Amino acid sequence: MEIHKTSWPMRVLVFALFLYLLAPVILVFPISFSGDQVLRFPPTFWSTRWYAALFQNTKMLNAFWTSVVLAAVVTALSIAIAVPAAWAMTRLKFAGKDVLFNLFTAPLLLPTIVLGLAILIVFASFGLLATMQGLVFAHLVVTLPYALRVLAVALSTQDQACEEAARTLGAKPLTVFFRVTLPMLMPGIVAAAALCFLVSFDEVVITLFLTGPRISTLPVELYNYVYNQADPLVAAASVLMILLTLGIIMIVERAMGLGKTFVK
């Protein structure tokens, strides 16, 4: 295909645009090893002092553990709630299915700033502000639509003849679900879980409305930190966050291949 050979100017342009796209993510790596007291690039000398500072910052460490626990709980609950829901959506016949599906995935369409405010106002009257329960509930509102969508697609593309085969072989409905449907759904569950974990772990706008001095998550703490002083400590924390994300993606990649999960 001769005419599709990209010309040199085009290649240079694409390279420059890629550089623009990736610059902020790439840059935090060298900055995290800065020895300078303030944010400066390139740093005048290198050190690991900001990593040391990060691991002595109890506020950040607490926020990190809150984020991990929160994301883990939210992920587990999302899967436990979304698997039965997705199964009902794809295997049962009932009226109003499309309306319900749209309603359950609608929170994704709402800007997080609006959703955050809306949840803040309602949770204030329930006394759920700055509590773990409140954060879990609010995160579920945004992770469940992702989980439901991924799992419903996985279930509807599954070869249903396998379930029929199991039934003709004598398996009762519950046995069919646990011995055939669920194991076959495993790649979808891994993908949905990874997505939920990442969404919850990275969620900042809604969380910003619901956290306080008593409880805070890592992205919110980072936001507050950058808002007040943008020194290289944030770069060190960012590097760790990026590495954690990469780790999760690699687990998913192992389980099923990245292409299938995120490139659809």
Next chain:
Amino acid sequence: MRSGELAVLLLLPIAMINTIGFILPVLNLARLSFNKVSLGGGIENVFTWENWFGLLTDSFYLELVFNSVWISLAITLTTLVVSYPIALYLHRSSGPWRTFLTVLVISPLLTSAVVRTYGWIAILIDDGPVVSAIRALGLPVPSLMFNIKGVFIGLTEILMPYMILALMAGFGRLDPRVEEAARTLGATPARTFSKVILPLTLPGIALGCLLCFVLAVSSFITPKLMGGGRVFLLATEIYDQAIVTLNWPLASTLSILVLIVFGAALWAYSVVLRRLD
């Protein structure tokens, strides 16, 4: 158990969370936009058009809405221009190279907006690499931080992955053989682009623009951190009214206004799509 009863049972948890965490709060938001703050700071449960009336007569808020929409539109168009070449290049590449580049495009999406905004602060601050480079060239030094320029540059980059993915989804209709046909029929590369490639990719462009506009209007982290308190947009104002001023009725009214802007964008998108068909 009948199929309907089983469905109710299985959908009950998600329906509860959806109702308490989404439907009720949003309805409450709409109601609140017609309430007002009492003198004691509480919310008076009366029906009033005060918020809406105040909003539409106050020049500060009118300017705020106007600015937000214009800046978002400008950012959307810029994002389109810088994303299109990447999307086209990705569409034409193949094999592991394509997979690798696609992962590069998606990877910023998996990085927190706070982290990426921080990265831009590092690049654009007064002694940062960009300003230093401009100074080295002997050009007048612009101030890129804590004003709308920085927000513009940062937000454009943050929205790029969405635009690229939307464009690539739209490029599905672009069969390389159509281009080849145009070339064999004597079209120059420039005419092939304007007469064949661009028209065929318009649906993808429309989708990407809708997505980016909606995300730009509601963006909060980047304007807040890079604007340095000097850039006022709808989203930052909602947050300030809700958390700093504690005027929830006004914050609610602004939120509903954002939703109205969303509705307008969706309407414009559907009109464009109908034209394209």
Next chain:
Amino acid sequence: MPVSQSAEEHLKLDGISVSFGAVNVIPSLDLSVCKGEMVALLGPSGCGKTTTLRMIAGLISPSSGRILVGGRNITRLPIHDRDMGMVFQSYALFPHMDVLRNVQFGLQMRNVSKQDIEQRSKEALELVQLGQLAQRKPKELSGGQQQRVALARALVIQPSILLLDEPLSNLDAKLRDEMRLQIRALQQQSGITAVFVTHDQVEALSMCDRVVVMRNGRIEQFGTPTEIYERPATAFVANFVGRTNRLKGTVGSDGRLSAAGQPLRATAKLLPGPVDVLVRPHRIALKPSNGLAAAGDGNVVEGTMSGIIFIGDLVQYIVRAGGAEIVVEEATRRERPSLGVGDKVQLTWSPDDTLVYPDDDK
């Protein structure tokens, strides 16, 4: 091998009808299958053959009517209690289990003892010559191997009826021929009653004791492969099974048949009116015209050669006669008759091969 008339009835569909919403897919169906026989449900797509099979399995409920197996009414019996062995078009092997576990699944559902499960699953795999692949996952097998696992999985539970849904349609032509023989051999060895859904007449005729030809949810004909081929009950069956020439003709009030501008004879009883006359291409003999009317009681048609198509095993002659086009097929021989386009030719065939049906205007 036709089953003798005295054979015991095993599966009976009695006044079955099926509707999907407002669409009546099967208006009314009666069918009776004898013990140990293999019956094909043959027809074009959408004729209701797969629906019928899925209904026997219990995957679809009939709107009315009864399904009886060995005299027992199973119409309302849940699928898992029906004791059917089904082979699916996509094979539907469990992707997360290896071959052995796939085969053992049905036995585990039946609370068979551990030792029996081990032994019977091994035997079943040996039966389909897959003993050495027991630890493989389905996706590591070829199409033919997957097919055999599906067969072993359905047979190992010793079901009362084996149901096969287009089991060969995903295989390439050569493998299909092989599997046809193997499936038939396995079915006859185990003496199991089998219902086989296919749209391929070769599969239906070559494998099955009897064939049901279906169209639009109705049975057009139910008979042995020879009956279906030699004495098709309707023009649809004649057209669907094997190749035919179709000539427009009429039966006069005197009962005389004519088509292609010639008087013809047929063995069937004729009613006056417009008719379709069907003749299979290879039942027609062709020779250069000698200008004489042929003697005997065969049908004779004079015509002009208008085309010769060489297909390999066959050669097709296209002959124009009395405004109609008649195709004649002959096996190719090394010495081919010296006939050319434009030559006058004479076609002859027996009245027994002249199939006449009322004109159904299609």
